[in-house]
Amino acid sequence: MNRVEVITSRQNSLVKLVRGLGSRRAREAEGVFVIEGPKVIKEALVSGVSPEKIIVSQRALEHRAAAELVNGADLHAEVIMVSDEVMEYMSETETPPGLLGLVRMPEAGLAGLSALKTGPRALLVIIDGVQDPGNVGTVIRAADAFGADAVVTTGGCADIYNGKVLRAAMGSVFHLPVVRDAEPAELQEFLKDRGITVAATSPGENAISLSEARLAWPLAVVFGSEARGVSPEFREAAGILVRIPMPGRAESLNVAVAAGITLYEACRQRGCT
Known part of the structure; x- marks a missing residue:
């Protein structure tokens, strides 16, 4: 993980994008959806689906599963760090796992x-x-x-x-x-x-x-x-x-x-x- 800058503002364009992807209309417009947690992200990687971006909170990196995934050799996504507060704002879950992936949607129909x-x-x-x-x-x-x-x-x-x-x-x-x-x-x-x-x-x-x-x-x-x-x-x-x-x-x-x-x-x- 090379990036050290931490996003702390809810007004950041990426934060706004992820927050908006809770809407189906936004997902369809952007062609991207969000996956949460190291287990689901790992399942995507094992299945040959690589997220375009990985967003990780400061607290999540204290846990081995998240740290190993973010630093893994098979991860080719851009890794972005956010504050714990921003992660809570973006996540749809009450207890955010602290790790989000942005994945390109395949063709419908x-x-x-x-x-x-x-x-x-x-x-x-x-x-x-x-x-x-x-x-x-x-x-x-x-x-x-x-x-x-x-x-x-x-x-x-x-x-x-x-x-x-x-x-x-x-x-x-x-x-x-x-x-x-x-x-x-x-x-x-x-x-x-x-x-x-x-x-x-x-x-x-x-x-x-x-x-x-x-x-x-x-x-x-x-x-x-x-x-x-x-x-x-x-x-x-x-x-x-x-x-x-x-x-x-x-x-x-x-x-x-x-x-x-x-x-x-x-x-x-x-x-x-």
Whole structure:
């Protein structure tokens, strides 16, 4: 770390930029998003995603994880030091980890999937209109955990670069392709062209119990919001509707919980060990 000047003013242009990136509109305009903490920044680096800038607080450098990351040979970002007060002002968390990274956003839409090799055992996860950022991030994390090849979000979903999404995903956005804001019609055409079976979760009586369903591969599993479910477009396009058997008294499951259960079963049928 070569730079010794410490930014102490909230009026600094970089500080204003980072503060503003809490807004989706600002992220889209700048083409940049913020990641926080040594763990998530390290996950980005390991996955081949290099932040353009690393911002570190004075207090954070007292901790080994932050100091090693900032001084690591594999870090090629510009490193900038700020006061602890400025870091608290920029951070979205109540207890800032003291380390921020600015990362360039990849292209939105299905262009991000164009290079994906969808082989005969491919598994894609589609998040359809889920607005809660914690749920979106947790579904991405579940997709990563159960070996999905990619995640796609449709319009109306929480932005995958929202801070709450990134914190819930715990670095999983860097482990597999995550395509944001795909148009449903374009996405359905993409799936059809590649012979990918669409399975949609549904509580309806015409849905097959997940424990009895035989999933066809390659496969895309669609998860909708708890309130509205999967959109009619995807229900109509689905080759199979599946429901999670619930012998208890709860009327429904949180979408992130439902995704974890469903993707575990998909992973099991795929032959994961």
